Amino acid sequence: MKAVVVAQYVPIDQIELKQVPSPRMEAGQLRIRVEAAGIGFVDGLKIEGRYQTRDPLPFIPGTEFAGVVLEAPGAPGGYQPGMHVMGMTRSGALAEEIVVNPDALHPLPDGVTAEVAASFRANYLTALYALSARATIVAGEQLLVLGAAGGTGTAAVQIGRLLGARVIAAASTPEKREFAQAHGADAVIDYTQAGWRDTLKELTGGHGADVIFDPVGGEISVQAFRSIAWHGRHLVVGFAGGAIPALPFNLPLLKGGALLGVDLAQIPTREPEVQKRLMSQLMGWLAEGKLKPAVGRVFALDDFREAFRTMQRRGALGKMVVRISK
Ligand SMILES: NC(=O)c1ccc[n+]([C@@H]2O[C@H](COP(=O)([O-])OP(=O)(O)OC[C@H]3O[C@@H](n4cnc5c(N)ncnc54)[C@H](OP(=O)(O)O)[C@@H]3O)[C@@H](O)[C@H]2O)c1
Known part of the structure; x- marks a missing residue:
């Protein structure tokens, strides 16, 4: 073969x-x-x-x-x-x-x-595990997705919408932002622009992001955490940008916020029941055509x-x- x-x-x-x-x-x-x-x-x-x-x-x-x-x-x-x-x-x-x-x-x-x-499977299970099992996102919360037109990012945009969140998609090019919007993002941000955090503040009416889905890493991650809402949850998914960021510890204190790790590779052994439940939810959405x-x-x-x-x-x-x- x-x-x-x-x-x-x-x-x-x-x-x-x-x-x-x-x-x-x-x-x-x-x-x-x-x-x-x-x-x-x-x-x-x-x-x-x-x-x-x-x-x-x-x-x-x-x-x-x-x-x-x-x-x-x-x-x-x-x-x-x-x-x-x-x-x-x-x-x-x-x-x-x-x-x-x-x-x-x-x-x-x-x-x-x-x-x-x-x-x-990989991207959608990662996104559902992150948003639901880790961040326990609830309907009406503001979700910021970084790298929103990439593989995990697009999954997070779609699943965020299905879970009732208001999704703000951050991506580097107009084509990527259009792609994220076509897959359900409510609003988009060009996070390569210096003032992107001001745009986020405006888009969330000064509230900030309740949940941040972050497969990108680097300086963008630290900037995003600075814009997190009170009791916000920042999901550490990956480092596609290459650099592993170092977060000053005063920021979670000041924001009442949490940094939450997400590792798809460990779910089957550490949380098999959670994986089973989430996969059944995903297969249901797929079969019903709710998730494309x-x-x-x-x-x-x-x-x-x-x-x-x-x-x-x-x-x-x-x-x-x-x-x-x-
Ligand atoms: N924790 C887990 O369980 C888990 C599961 C799956 C994947 N991951 C990790 O998540 C990360 C993203 O995976 P993915 O499949 O979503 O990748 P992807 O489809 O390539 O998307 C990554 C996004 O990151 C942004 N990015 C910024 N700097 C980049 C650079 N230098 N090179 C490439 N992309 C860059 C890009 O968006 P912009 O151009 O818009 O910035 C891109 O769309 C990877 O590090 C992967 O290992 C983790």
Whole structure:
């Protein structure tokens, strides 16, 4: 089968598409023909060896996918050959086939395409976990989303709206701000402008942001915290901008505010019941059509490097997806 293979931690341009043997199956596992794989910022960091944890070499990157069950001996989890599924694993999705345990899968709801399904789980679970389980956002609160046209940002905009928040989307270009508005933002801010905190103050009638969803990091994070409302919650999601900010400790004191960490990777082991509840909520919204995951661009497998480069160049709108087979 064809697969993207990381033989060494090198820049994405040096990573190759190779012919490799299909992965072996163990008892209780399923073989899936991958139709589409969603690319996240973390996948790029993992390939280049810049993530907190390193996968042992060689490995096939890619964690999110959608496809069709090819083999399911004993029908583990009730899955049968021919069923359309979506899933998430530690690695291996950027390949024509993947072998997984049934708990990595969800049946694909009717009418949801493989591209949409492959864009769903990581970003939307991160956003719902952050906004609901961590920040306990309530209807009517003001939500500021940084990097609002990116993968996690777009998910936070859409889920913030579904939870009844008033969503203010911060993004760096007019195209990105339009994208955020098209996905449900009530108002937008250009946070590359020096006076953006004054705009936020005006937009919130002097109140500030009750909740800040922050996948960007750097100086923007500290500035955003300075604009947090009394009892506000600042969600630490990621550092796409590169720098890990240092927050002066007097700010949470003065604002009565909280800094809340969000780590999708730890939810399955630390809070399995929460994950189950949130996934069931997300799958319900997806099946009912209340949530329409934002697919930014779809790339052919041969062009997989461009999907990563687009994110690294700060050019991604929504989620980047690689189409692997029909
Ligand atoms: N904590 C978790 O569980 C979790 C889960 C998923 C992802 N993450 C992390 O969240 C971060 C964002 O992931 P994502 O999938 O949303 O990424 P993304 O789609 O690339 O979006 C990131 C956004 O950050 C902004 N940005 C500012 N400086 C940037 C730079 N130098 N390069 C790239 N983007 C820059 C961009 O918006 P503007 O151009 O508008 O500024 C961009 O849209 C990553 O650090 C990722 O590792 C964490």
